[in-house]
Amino acid sequence: MKTTITDVAKHAGVSMKTVSRVLNNEPNVAKATRERVTKAAEELQYRPNLAARGLASSRSYLIALLYDNPNPNYIIQIQRGAIEACRRSGYHLLLEPMTREQASGPNIRSLLSRLGVDGVILTPPLSDYLPLRREMEALGIRYVVVAPGEADNVPSVRMDDAKAATEMATYLIEQGHRDVGFIIGHPDHVSSQKRHEGFVAAMTQAGLAVNDARIMKGDFSFRSGVKAAETLLGDPNDRPTAIFASNDDMAAGVLSVAGRLGIDVPTELSVCGFDNTAIAQIIWPKLTTVAQPIRKMGMKAAEILLDRTSGDEPVSHTLDFEIIVRESTGTPH
Amino acid sequence: MKTTITDVAKHAGVSMKTVSRVLNNEPNVAKATRERVTKAAEELQYRPNLAARGLASSRSYLIALLYDNPNPNYIIQIQRGAIEACRRSGYHLLLEPMTREQASGPNIRSLLSRLGVDGVILTPPLSDYLPLRREMEALGIRYVVVAPGEADNVPSVRMDDAKAATEMATYLIEQGHRDVGFIIGHPDHVSSQKRHEGFVAAMTQAGLAVNDARIMKGDFSFRSGVKAAETLLGDPNDRPTAIFASNDDMAAGVLSVAGRLGIDVPTELSVCGFDNTAIAQIIWPKLTTVAQPIRKMGMKAAEILLDRTSGDEPVSHTLDFEIIVRESTGTPH
DNA sequence: TTGTATGCGTTATCAC
DNA sequence: GTGATAACGCATACAA
Secondary structure, three states: OOOOHHHHHHHHOOOHHHHHHHHOOOOOOOHHHHHHHHHHHHHOOOOOOHHHHHHHHOOOOEEEEEEOOOOHHHHHHHHHHHHHHHHHOOOEEEEEEOOHHHHHOOHHHHHHHHHOOOEEEEOOOHHHOHHHHHHHHHHOOOEEEEOOOOOOOOOEEEEOHHHHHHHHHHHHHHOOOOOEEEEEOOOOOHHHHHHHHHHHHHHHHOOOOOOHHHEEEOOOOHHHHHHHHHHHHOOOOOOOOEEEEOOHHHHHHHHHHHHHHOOOOOOOOEEEOOOOOHHHHHOOOOOEEEEOOHHHHHHHHHHHHHOOOOOOOOOEEEEOOEEEOOOOOOOOO | OOOOHHHHHHHHOOOHHHHHHHHOOOOOOOHHHHHHHHHHHHHOOOOOOHHHHHHHHOOOOEEEEEEOOOOHHHHHHHHHHHHHHHHHOOOEEEEEEOOHHHHHOOHHHHHHHHHOOOEEEEOOOHHHOHHHHHHHHHHOOOEEEEOOOOOOOOOEEEEOHHHHHHHHHHHHHHOOOOOEEEEEOOOOOHHHHHHHHHHHHHHHHOOOOOOHHHEEEOOOOHHHHHHHHHHHHOOOOOOOOEEEEOOHHHHHHHHHHHHHOOOOOOOOOEEEOOOOOOHHHHOOOOOEEEEOOHHHHHHHHHHHHHOOOOOOOOOEEEEOOEEEOOOOOOOOO
C-alpha cells in the first residue's frame, strides 16, 4: 500500500541513504544513480511521509499563522501569500486564530510548544502584543511580525502608510485638485495617524494650505464617512473638489452622500479610499484606492521564516503599495 | 529541553506505556497511577510530539481544507468552525487553496497523498468537482463536502436556500407587503435558482400573484442590483413596497438607487438581502438579510471527519439559517 | 560516490 | 494493571 523509502531503494538497487540524498537534492550523487532513483520513486508513486521526516529531522515542516479577529479579506490574502511560499519549500501552513485573552492565557505556552512548528507569523493586532512575543522568545520559536505599529528590533514585514497617503494625495493634486478634504481613520489605529501625516505632507510639499475645516474625524466605518461627507459637502457654495478617505468603507460612505446630493462622481467630485477592500470594486463608481501588498507581506513573512540561511540580525522588509486608479477620481472642472 | 514520554515515565516511576495509556485516556489504569502520571506530566510541562505520534499511529492529526477562489468571509468562517472542532480533538487544520485546474491536474494526487491528512473538507465550488472526489476515493481519503449543488450520496453539510428564501419572503408578507420585487442571482449558481423558487413558494402560499414585471435578473453584483432597482423603482406611480435581492451586494445596489431617488428606506421601501456579508452591516441602513450558518457548517464538517465512530453510511446534515432583521425593512404605509 | 547503523518520540504487541 | 520491546519512515553521523 504505502511505499517507503526502503522500497524505492530496493527497486533502484541502492541504499536508502542514497534515495534520501536524491529526494532532498543533496550533492554527491552520480547523475545516473540520481536518475535511476528518481525513476524508481516515480514508478512506485512514492510520497515522503511528513511525520517520519519531521520526527527524524526534528523539524515539523509546518509554520503557524496566528491571528485575532481578522478582517477576512486581509487574513485570506496573508494566507495566500504564506501558503505560496510554503509550497515552494515543501511546508504547510497551520491556522491558529486566537483572541488576545487566549494569547495571554496560560494555554498559549502549551499550544505553541505542542505545535512544534518551525516558525510563526504574527498578524495585527497580535503583531504588537508583547507578552505573546516574549512567550515565543522564551520557547525559542522563530517568528515574524506583519505590519507592527512600532519598528522594533524583530523580523518584520510592513508597508509605508504615510508614503502611500502622500502618493495618493499627490496624484489628486496632479489631477488639478487644490481643495482636498480628508477623513481621518479610527484614532486607535497607528495607520490612521500615518495616513493623515502622509496627506498633510503631500499638501505641504505642493505648497497647498491644509484647511482645518476640510479635515474630518472618522472611525473607519461607512457611517462615519457619511457624516464627514455631509459636513464636507453640505454647503453647495463651499465644497472641496476631492475627498480622500482613510479607508474604503468611509469612501463608500462619501459616495453614497454624493449620490444623494446629486453630485456626480468623478466630474464634480473625486473620491478615493485606502486598502482596496472588496467594497472598492463592488460599489459604483469603483473606487480609486491604495492597494496594500497584503499577499506579498504574507509571502515575505513566510520566506523569512523558511530562509534558514539568513543570519541572526532581524530583517525588516518594507514592501511596495500600489495606487489603483478607478472611476471615482478625475480632473476637477 | 524537550520532555519526552520517557522523562514523564521516569518521574512518575512507571513505564512509558502506562504514560501513553494515561495520555490517551485508555482504560485499564489504576486511578492512583493515573493521577501520579498526570501530575508528573504537568510538572515536567510535557507536550506530546505531533510527528512522533503521527508516525507511530499512522495518523497525522491533521485535516485539510480545500478551497478555490474563496469569498474571503465565507472561507474564514468555515475555517473558524473547522478549527474549533479540530481543537476539541487535538487536531489541526491545514489550508490547501487550489484552482480547479490544479485540482484536476496530475499533481493533485501527489499533493493529497503527500499530506497524509486524516480527512479533507471540500468547499464550493470544489464540492461539486467530481474528478477531485474520485481522486480522494481512489486514495481512500475521507472527505466531507460543504454545500454541494446536488444531494449526492456522500457525507455533506448544507443549508436549505429555498426554505430560507421562503421564510424571508414570508417575513416581508407578514409585515404587510403585497407587492414585492425580487432580484435573481447569477444564473450559474444553484443557490440562485433555489432562492428564486423559495421566493415564489412564499408568494404562492400567501395567495399573492407573482408579477413577472417584478422579477429581475441579476448576477450577484452591486451593479446588477443597481440596474434592477432602476427598473423596479423607475416609475414613481408603480413601485413595489419591498425588494428582496438574492444577495447583499445587489441589495446594497438597490439601497444606493433608493437613496439617489430620494426614496426613504424603510418607510417607503423595504429592502432585504441574503448571506449576511460584511456589506450588510457596513452600509446604512443596515440590511435585513439571511445569515447562513457558515461557521457551523465548517464545524460540522470537521466533526463528521473526526467522528470515527460513525458508520459508513454517508451523513448529510442540513443546518439552520437565521433571518436577521435590521433597519432596511419595515411595514409599508 | 555510496552504504551501515542508530535515533527521533510515540503507539502497538504481547507477555507478565 | 503494568511493562519490555518492537515497529513507524526517515535523516544523519560516521564509515567505506
